[in-house]
Amino acid sequence: MTDSNNSRWVDYVIFGLSIFLIFCLIFESYIELPNLVAWLGRWHPVVLHFPIVLLLIAVFLGLTGKTIPKLLLTIATIAALITAISGFFLGTETSTKGDLLFWHQWLGGGTAILAVIWYWLHASDLGGKIYTKALQVALAIIIGFTGHYGGMVTHGEEFLALPTEKRQEEIPENPLIYKDIVARILDESCVNCHNPNKQKGELLMTSLSQLLKGGESGATIIPGNSEESELIQRLHLPVSDEKHMPPEGEKNLTENEIQILERWIALGASDTLRFSHLDNDEPLAALIEKFKKPDELRTWAELPAVADTTIARLSSDYLTIKRLAGNVDALSINMYKPPEYHSDLVTKLKSIAQNIIEMDVSGLPISQVEMGQIAAFENLEWLEIDGTPITDAETDTLKVLSKLRTLKIYDTQIGDNTLSVIRNMGDLEQIYLWKTEVTEEALQQLRIANPSLQINTGIDPEIQASFAKKDSVSKN
Known part of the structure; x- marks a missing residue:
């Protein structure tokens, strides 16, 4: 009698949940859920795997002619109903639903619903009929399609597609800043959550007009004002903040990508602005040139391994060594003048010579000895030797640094002979030269010989702001 009563209550629960699910699906547009009920929908990704596994086990047993335990099918059916209902709750957070x-x-x-039908057929001793077998096959197929669409909603339309060789379209020589650069950055990290199929926060980010329109929090970007643009504010929030963009699990933007968005917005967020419209000293031009380079992480993957213990052993109060990203073996070196300076502060880095990508020795009393060691850092891309006593005699060693892209050498005694070295450094993108002995005539010849090289010969407000943090640290 007790077993019969329990069975009856299970039937009532399944029947009730089935009616409630059908009601939700049919009258979805008229339903507004209380906050607590809507919050229950966020458990959907947590519980959805449970019924999938149970139903597939039951399908396997049924199609192979084995006995399906009633308890297994009962739990699988109830779990499937709860998962579908919680998915409906979660879907109410999206105001506009796309096809996916x-x-x-x-x-x-x-x-x-198919699981419920199967449950009733099984309870009626019709589990062995041919139409029940067909239902089991149909259920397995629908589970597959449901998971496929769920994966595309969460991770993009190609998430569960067959693997193919992905070739990203090359950036044109004279790109449109929005179409060829900004949109590409947003597609990589933002559009997964802000597209017609998953319009989180009522925000679409698939076109400039939609960015300007914004979402439920207001304007996403404010042309001419990057600091007040919510997109930039959210990008700069700590990763642990729930309002940080992109959310946890999505690809974060690099510092270079964030700076591109900031400058593009500051310049008016236009969709007609081209790279050729930018002045040579416009920071956005250098940022885009860097963006067009091959993926740095892929390049750095070829560097020799360097252990954390090695980094710790070489570091000191006057020598900071950091990895440039995550667990990569590309290193950034920052040096400060100790009370008693000796050249071995630089020369002792010989063991990690191939790993040094960025180096700052500005303000140190370096000589030919240190410059000779720096010349051995063959993968160096960024070098700051400003405020040092070097002259043309020492800078001649720089000609072997074929990968150097940025050189800060201002406030030194270098002259025109150094520009002869710089002229032959093909990968160099920008150089900082104010307060040196370089003549205007030599600078003009360098501009003609290297028209793409950004030559900074004075401190403007933007450059001064970028160095504010650096200037606040005394190296004397």
């Missing part, structure tokens, strides 16, 4: 979310939701509901 629509089909995922209805296929998920269909999976639960």
Whole structure:
């Protein structure tokens, strides 16, 4: 009698949940959930795997002619109903549903309803009939399609597609800043959550007009004002902040990408601005040139391994060594003048010579000895030797640094002979030269010989701001 009563209550629960699910799907546009109920929908990604596994086990047993335990099918059916209902709750957070979310939701509901039908057939001793077998096959197929659409909603339309060789379209020589640069950055990290199929926060980021329109929090970008633009504010929030963009699990933007967005917005957020429209000293030009380079992480993957213990052993109060990203073996070196300076502060880095990508020895009393060691850092891309006593005699060693892209050498005694060395450094992108002995005539010849090289010969407000942090540290 007790077993019969328990069975009856289970039937009532399944029947009730089935009616509630159908009601939700049909009258979705008229339903507004209380906050607590809507919050329950966020458990959908947590519980959805449970019924999938149970149903597939039951399908396998049924199609292979084995006995399906009633308890297994009962739990699988109830779990499928709860998962479909919680998915509906989660879907109410999206004001505008695209095709992917629509089909995922209805296929998920269909999976639960088919499980209910199978449960009743099994309870009626019809589990061995041919139409029950067909239902089991259909259920397995629908589970697959439901998961496929769910994966595309969460991770993009190509997430569960067959693997193909992905070739990203090359950036044109004279790109449109929005179409060829900004949109590409947003596609990589933002559009997964802000597209017609998953319009999080009522925000679409697939066109400039939609960015300007904004979402439920207001304007996403304010042309001419990057600091007040919510997009930039959220990008700069700590990763642990729930309002940080992109959310945890998505690809974060690099510092270079964030700076590109900031400058593009500051310049008016135009969709007609081209690279050729930018002045040579416009910071956005250098940022885009860096963006067009091959992926740095892929390049750095070829560097020799360097252990954390080695970094710790070489570091000191006057020598900071950091990895440039995550667990990569590309290193950044920052040096400060100790009370008693000796050249071995630089020369002792010989063991990690191939790993040094960025180096700052500005303000140190370096000589030919240190410059000779720096010349051995063959992968160096960024070098700051400003405020040092070097002359043309020492800078001749720099000609072997074929990968150097940025050279800060201002406030030194270098002259025109150094520019002869710089002229032959093909990868050099920018150089800082104010307060030196270089003549205007030599500078003009360098501009003609290297028209793409950015030559900074004075401190403007933007450059001064970028060095504010550096200037605050005394190296004397």
